[in-house]
Each structure stands twice: as C-alpha cells, then as structure tokens.
Amino acid sequence: MRGEKRRSLPNSAGIDRASGFLALFGEEWYRETLPIGEETQVLAARRLKRSGAPAARSGAAFNGLAAQIAHGRMCLARGRAAEALSSFERAAVAGLNDANALGAAGDAAGVQACLGGALEALEAVTALRPKDAEAHNHRGIALARLGRFEEAVASLDRAIALAPDAAQPYYNRGLALANLRRLPEALESYERAIALNPGHATALNNRGSLLHDLGRFPEAIASYDAALAARPQFLTARLNRGITLLLTGQFEAVWKVDEQDEMREASGERAWTCDTVREGQRIFIRHEQGFGDTIQFCRYGPLLEARGAEVTMSVQAPLISLMRRLSPSIEVLDPDAPAPAFDLTCTLMSLPFVFGTRLETIPARPSYLSADPQRLSRFEALLGPKRRPRVALAWSGAARSATDYKRSIAFAQLTPLLREDVDWFGLQTDMRPADAAAFQDSGRARFLGDSLRDFEDTAAATALMDLVICVDTSLAHLAGALGKPVWILMPFVPDWRWLLGRSDSPWYPSARLFRQPALNDWTSVISEVGAALGEWRDGR
Numbered sequence: 001m002r003g004e005k006r007r008s009l010p011n012s013a014g015i016d017r018a019s020g021f022l023a024l025f026g027e028e029w030y031r032e033t034l035p036i037g038e039e040t041q042v043l044a045a046r047r048l049k050r051s052g053a054p055a056a057r058s059g060a061a062f063n064g065l066a067a068q069i070a071h072g073r074m075c076l077a078r079g080r081a082a083e084a085l086s087s088f089e090r091a092a093v094a095g096l097n098d099a100n101a102l103g104a105a106g107d108a109a110g111v112q113a114c115l116g117g118a119l120e121a122l123e124a125v126t127a128l129r130p131k132d133a134e135a136h137n138h139r140g141i142a143l144a145r146l147g148r149f150e151e152a153v154a155s156l157d158r159a160i161a162l163a164p165d166a167a168q169p170y171y172n173r174g175l176a177l178a179n180l181r182r183l184p185e186a187l188e189s190y191e192r193a194i195a196l197n198p199g200h201a202t203a204l205n206n207r208g209s210l211l212h213d214l215g216r217f218p219e220a221i222a223s224y225d226a227a228l229a230a231r232p233q234f235l236t237a238r239l240n241r242g243i244t245l246l247l248t249g250q251f252e253a254v255w256k257v258d259e260q261d262e263m264r265e266a267s268g269e270r271a272w273t274c275d276t277v278r279e280g281q282r283i284f285i286r287h288e289q290g291f292g293d294t295i296q297f298c299r300y301g302p303l304l305e306a307r308g309a310e311v312t313m314s315v316q317a318p319l320i321s322l323m324r325r326l327s328p329s330i331e332v333l334d335p336d337a338p339a340p341a342f343d344l345t346c347t348l349m350s351l352p353f354v355f356g357t358r359l360e361t362i363p364a365r366p367s368y369l370s371a372d373p374q375r376l377s378r379f380e381a382l383l384g385p386k387r388r389p390r391v392a393l394a395w396s397g398a399a400r401s402a403t404d405y406k407r408s409i410a411f412a413q414l415t416p417l418l419r420e421d422v423d424w425f426g427l428q429t430d431m432r433p434a435d436a437a438a439f440q441d442s443g444r445a446r447f448l449g450d451s452l453r454d455f456e457d458t459a460a461a462t463a464l465m466d467l468v469i470c471v472d473t474s475l476a477h478l479a480g481a482l483g484k485p486v487w488i489l490m491p492f493v494p495d496w497r498w499l500l501g502r503s504d505s506p507w508y509p510s511a512r513l514f515r516q517p518a519l520n521d522w523t524s525v526i527s528e529v530g531a532a533l534g535e536w537r538d539g540r
Contacts, residue, residue: 208221
C-alpha cells in the first residue's frame with residue numbers, strides 16, 4: 001500500500017490503490033502482499049550473508065542482473081557449481097527487489113526486465129537444486145508477477161510438495177489462484193497458510209477479501225478482525241473491513257470519528273465534520289479515484305455551501321466543465337492547478353463521513369447535474385428526428401480496472417435485448433475488438449462513442465435518451481445525477497455503494513438495479529432486463 005513497499009505476488013485487485021482514508025470507498029478490492037524484505041531476505045540472509053552482498057540493489061542497477069547471470073553460466077560451464085549457484089541466487093534476490101523499486105517508480109519496462117532476469121536466475125537455481133522449496137516458491141512469485149499464473153501455481157505446488165509445513169507457498173498460491181479467479185481453491189490455500197501460521201495477517205486479510213467476493217460477509221468481517229488482532233495497525237485490513245461494512249449497510253460503524261482519525265493519520269489530516277463548519281470558512285475538496293466517484297460525491301459540495309462555506313473543488317480534467325454547473329458559486333479547479341488557501345480540506349469521498357451519512361440521510365435529490373444547452377443542440381442534430389424511444393447501452397468499463405472482470409459484459413450477451421422496437425445507441429467511448437464485431441453484426445444499434453469528446457458530450461447524449469441500460473461505470477452515475485431513468489446491471493457482489501438485496505438505489509432515485517443471482521450469472525440478468533424492457537415499452 002502507499003507509503004509501505006510491498007513484494008510477493010501481484011493480485012487482481014490493485015495492490016497499490018489503498019492510501020489512508022481515501023481508499024475506503026474505492027472501486028477496487030484490496031489484497032495485501034508481503035513487505036519487500038520479509039521473504040526475499042530468506043534467500044539473502046541464508047545464502048548471501050557469507051559474501052556480504054546486499055539483498056536489494058538500486059533500481060538503476062538492474063542491468064547488472066545480466067552480468068550476474070552470465071557469471072553464473074560461466075561458472076557452471078567451468079564446473080564451479082557452488083559459485084554459479086551463488087551468482088544465480090544474487091541475481092534472483094536483486095531482480096525481485098529491483099522490480100519492486102522500479103514498480104514504485106512507475107517503470108514498467110524496468111520491472112519486466114528485472115522479473116525476467118530473476119526468473120532466469122531462479123530457473124537455474126531450481127535446475128541445480130531441484131528439491132529447494134524456497135527457490136520453487138520464489139520462482140512462483142516471479143512467474144505470477146509476470147502474469148504467468150498457471151505456471152506460478154505449478155511452481156508453488158512443487159514448493160508445497162517439498163515443504164508441506166511452510167505457510168508462505170500456500171499464501172502465494174492463494175494469490176496466484178485469486179488472479180485466475182479460482183476463488184474456492186484460493187480460499188483453501190489461504191486457509192492452509194493460516195492453519196500453519198495463525199498470525200499471518202496478510203493471509204487473514206486476503207481470506208477476508210475472497211469471502212467478500214463469495215458473498216460470505218460475516219465471515220469476511222471476522223477474518224479482517226483476526227488480521228487486525230494480529231497486526232493492529234494493518235490499514236489495508238481496516239479499509240477492506242470498512243468496505244464490507246458499507247456494502248452491508250453498516251454506515252455508522254465506518255463513520256466513527258476514532259476510526260476516521262486513524263484512517264487519515266497516514267495522510268497527515270485530521271477528521272472534521274459538518275458541525276465544525278463556520279460561515280466564511282474556505283473548504284478545499286479534492287477528487288480521488290474514478291469519474292463515477294466524483295459524480296456521485298460532488299453532491300455534497302452545495303451542502304457545505306448551505307452551511308456558509310466557500311467551496312473549491314479539484315476534479316479530473318474531463319469533468320471540469322460539467323462540474324461547474326453543480327453550483328455557480330463553487331470554484332472548480334483543474335487537478336494540476338495549485339491548491340488554494342483553505343481552512344479545511346478533505347477528499348470528495350470523505351464527505352459522507354463529514355456529514356455523518358446514514359442510509360436514511362443520503363442526500364438524494366432527483367437530479368443535481370445538467371447538460372449544457374449548446375451540447376444538447378449539437379446532439380439533437382446528430383441524433384436526428386425522434387421516431388421511437390431512445391435507449392442507450394454501455395456494457396463495458398475501462399479494461400484496466402481491477403474489477404473489470406466482474407462488471408463488464410460482452411456485447412453479444414446483450415443481443416437478446418435488441419429485439420425490442422426502440423432506437424438503440426452505444427453510449428461508451430471505447431469498443432473492444434470482439435464487441436465491435438458483435439455490435440456491427442447486430443445491425444440494430446448506433447455507436448456514439450466517436451462523438452463523445454468529454455463528459456459534457458456524454459451528459460448531452462444521455463439527456464436525450466429515454467432510458468439508459470449500463471453496467472457499473474461512470475455512465476450509471478452520470479445518468480443518475482441527471483435524473484434520467486437508468487437500469488444498472490450488477491455483479492453478484494457489487495461495489496459497496498449499490499448495497500445488497502434491493503432493486504433501487506438510495507443514491508439515485510431514477511436508478512433500478514438488476515442483480516446477478518449467482519456468481520457470473522449474466523444470463524439471468526439479461527433475461528430479467530428483457531422482460532422489464534417489454535413492460536417499459538408497452539407502458540409508453
């Protein structure tokens with residue numbers, strides 16, 4: 001997590017997103033990995049201590065990996081197996097450590113080079129010492145960090161066979177299996193790691209996140225509690241616990257002042273509430289995370305104004321123009337602009353805490369954003385005369401999102417809906433290749449993505465629709481904020497804001513939610529939407 005370097009396997013949930021209170025509302029699910037030194041130093045301490053070589057090297061020196069490996073190959077060719085083994089082990093340790101350092105610096109190419117070098121060295125180590133469980137474990141780590149998860153599981157299985165009482169290979173295997181979405185197997189691996197090491201806080205945290213993904217929420221909270229008992233300052237476990245509590249509607253448990261003080265301590269901020277706001281105070285609100293988050297939580301800006309505050313907001317560049325119509329007296333800044341002078345500050349997503357929001361007090365106006373009149377005129381001309389009801393579709397979000405695997409749908413799965421006699425429009429900016437072919441083959445929808453330059457355009461196009469049907473992307477939030485009827489297709493375990501077991505949203509009065517009855521069951525969702533669409537069309 002930010003401010004605390006991590007190493008070990010990557011994960012499908014975005015290892016580095018959590019940061020203080022900011023991540024509490026995040027779209028992504030946080031899994032934890034080991035600190036850099038904790039596991040790499042096993043090799044370093046046991047095998048390199050005699051040489052005095054450092055266990056971690058500067059990221060700028062990653063090219064030295066090739067030299068270490070070449071030296072090992074040369075020693076091997078000359079029959080100096082022990083020296084060769086030492087060189088390969090040095091390269092493995094340095095490669096894994098340097099990959100972390102370069103990853104923190106955003107050097108993706110450097111990370112790949114280091115991991116590739118580490119893997120090459122570990123291949124040599126396991127060839128020289130095939131019964132070395134630690135080497136197979138580290139080989140699994142390198143393979144997984146290179147995205148080769150099936151191979152990683154095989155290497156970790158070998159480590160487990162050689163050292164069945166070691167917790168760490170089970171833990172790493174759980175991470176690799178989670179990336180493959182083999183959740184029950186991943187859970188079993190975490191359970192075994194915890195049985196071998198009951199105080200393994202990261203395994204307890206990750207078990208909690210898998211239980212959450214499987215819809216076993218009380219067990220997930222209990223697992224986070226155990227992680228926090230093992231490591232009381234474990235911020236990631238506290239954040240994950242908060243997300244599960246929010247999803248299950250337990251807002252008050254998350255908004256506790258002492259809890260938020262602890263969350264914000266990492267960012268140097270102290271919690272404040274709306275009751276502390278005084279007339280004329282300058283409040284600076286900073287955006288974080290996704291476009292949808294900004295659209296959802298900007299609603300609190302006018303509420304601060306109503307208490308006499310002078311509000312300034314920093315938002316993502318594509319949202320600036322749209323946000324300037326939230327309130328004429330709220331100043332909206334580019335995210336790269338210097339921070340203004342302020343008396344109080346927090347992130348947009350901290351504002352539910354600031355207002356002590358409970359389910360029954362969510363500020364849910366029918367609409368709080370509006371489309372630009374000039375953009376409306378442009379899209380009215382673009383769409384042409386209206387002959388039938390207009391229905392917009394958005395079936396996928398950003399592919400880079402860690403939750404894309406569960407929220408996006410292949411366009412082909414929506415084709416049963418296209419039989420309905422309405423005018424269909426694709427209202428998303430990107431089209432994946434497979435979806436483009438299915439979209440074209442359908443012959444029933446018109447793609448507007450090429451005409452959408454920013455959120456002002458998307459707002460104008462949305463305002464001209466009679467209905468929006470979409471997955472959980474920023475369009476869902478935009479349509480809700482505009483007060484347009486929006487049907488949102490939900491995965492089995494949705495993001496926390498959509499709660500559980502209800503077809504409405506307390507955040508957006510115009511929204512209707514269609515939920516998967518079981519993990520990955522989009523077929524049932526599409527069938528339910530199709531039936532509702534027929535009723536909607538007949539009722540017009």
